[in-house]
Amino acid sequence: IDSTPFQTHPQQNVHGLERAGSLAGGMLMVGKGLRRGGFFGLIELAIGGAVLARGITGYCGAKNLVEKNRDEMNKVRARIERVGAELGQL
Known part of the structure; x- marks a missing residue:
């Protein structure tokens, strides 16, 4: 076994700026969540931690999913255009 799912790095x-913004925004939200306290502070802390992790790792699962769906839609669009051109030749 070369690697397990826990050893592979996405x-x-x-x-760039998106990653720097995630780092800055995540640190800001974590700090605000700690200062606020309570239930809403805990929510803010969790969201800030997720944004901070996104900035540290440089990987975002949600962005990956959106890009994957966009690529699939572009492939479908290209196929439709190709079939349309073939129908036009008939």
């Missing part, structure tokens, strides 16, 4: 899909 490809980074968050770069």
Whole structure:
């Protein structure tokens, strides 16, 4: 066995200013959540932690899912255009 799912590292899909913004926003939200306390502070802390993790790792599962669906839609669009061109030739 070369690797397990826990050993594989996902490809980074968050770069540049987006990653820096995630780091800054995550730290800000974690700090605000800690200061606020209570239930809403805990929610803010959890969201801030997720955003901070996104910035640290450079990977976002939600963005990956959106990009995957966008790629599939582009493939379908290209196929429809190709079939339309073939029908036009008939």
